[in-house]
Amino acid sequence: AQKIIIDTDPGQDDAVAILLALASPELQVLGVTAVAGNVPLPLTLRNARVVCELAGRPDVPVFAGCDAPLEGTLVTAENVHGATGLDGVALPEPTMPVQDRHGVDFIIDTLRAEPPGTVTLVPIGPLTNIAAAFRRAPDIVARVQRIVLMGGAYFEVGNVTPAAEFNIYVDPVAAAEVFASGVDLVVVPLDVTHRALTNRAWVETMRGQGRVGAVVASWTDFFERYDRAKYGHEGAPLHDPCAIAWLIAPDLFSGRRINVEIETEGRWTRGMTVADWWGVSGRAPNALFLRDVRAEALFALLTDRIGALGRA
Numbered sequence: 001a002q003k004i005i006i007d008t009d010p011g012q013d014d015a016v017a018i019l020l021a022l023a024s025p026e027l028q029v030l031g032v033t034a035v036a037g038n039v040p041l042p043l044t045l046r047n048a049r050v051v052c053e054l055a056g057r058p059d060v061p062v063f064a065g066c067d068a069p070l071e072g073t074l075v076t077a078e079n080v081h082g083a084t085g086l087d088g089v090a091l092p093e094p095t096m097p098v099q100d101r102h103g104v105d106f107i108i109d110t111l112r113a114e115p116p117g118t119v120t121l122v123p124i125g126p127l128t129n130i131a132a133a134f135r136r137a138p139d140i141v142a143r144v145q146r147i148v149l150m151g152g153a154y155f156e157v158g159n160v161t162p163a164a165e166f167n168i169y170v171d172p173v174a175a176a177e178v179f180a181s182g183v184d185l186v187v188v189p190l191d192v193t194h195r196a197l198t199n200r201a202w203v204e205t206m207r208g209q210g211r212v213g214a215v216v217a218s219w220t221d222f223f224e225r226y227d228r229a230k231y232g233h234e235g236a237p238l239h240d241p242c243a244i245a246w247l248i249a250p251d252l253f254s255g256r257r258i259n260v261e262i263e264t265e266g267r268w269t270r271g272m273t274v275a276d277w278w279g280v281s282g283r284a285p286n287a288l289f290l291r292d293v294r295a296e297a298l299f300a301l302l303t304d305r306i307g308a309l310g311r312a
């Protein structure tokens, strides 16, 4: 199985991503590192453990990572995810442990311990932990197989400012360093995730898939409210599960290898993913920037895998 580390700020969509990963035999989750993002670190750390316990996997090592971006103060998104980050259904407080090691040290140690080119990082929150690990241990950069991240936008532009997507906006300095690191990147931007909108039929099917499915349906109900009010469309974008889905079934997605740079300074555009879709810059491609997803097949994959988890 493909070894991965999930770096996350749960978040209902992060939660579904973690469930999908834990339900998929193609993937071996070596650990989950929490980062501050949608809500502050104590809550993302709690939520990561809530999700592992929900999946029946209290054995998954969960680590506390960075509690603030590399520069500046933390921006959160309780308006989208609720006060806990995982609003929508009451779940038991987790009892599984938080590992003693810092999440950044776990990332470094794991990349040094595993054979080079065998561990993929899957950041689905701000890129703080990944950039911190690369700063502290530059030797690990060349050992990363690839980074598959949810973040950024091109045609769909921003969801937190007109120019910036949340994960990049929260820590643009970290994002800039990761995009410039030379690691092979796969980027799942809003352009893709806004085509992965839940629909009623899917939510109700999910609700019928045992306990885990019912929880996913309740999270989706909550998550959906924001999008309906904000964008006027039915359904919630399942941003982060797309990153996991790419690892399982890359054929569901299409995109282009292009150059992507991160704006860290702009007066109006801080956190923008400057995506050279038309290749006008002459800069070498550093990312497979996805553009589209076959949404029906994606949702079938989710029902199939998470359903099995619910019945297990």
Ligand code: BDR
Pocket (backbone or CB within 6 Å): 011, 012, 013, 014, 038, 077, 080, 124, 125, 150, 159, 165, 166, 167, 239, 240
């Ligand atoms: C991203 O921001 C968070 O709110 C979601 O969990 C997702 O990772 C979407 O912009």
Ligand code: CA
Pocket (backbone or CB within 6 Å): 008, 009, 010, 011, 013, 014, 038, 124, 125, 240
């Ligand atoms: Ca997230």
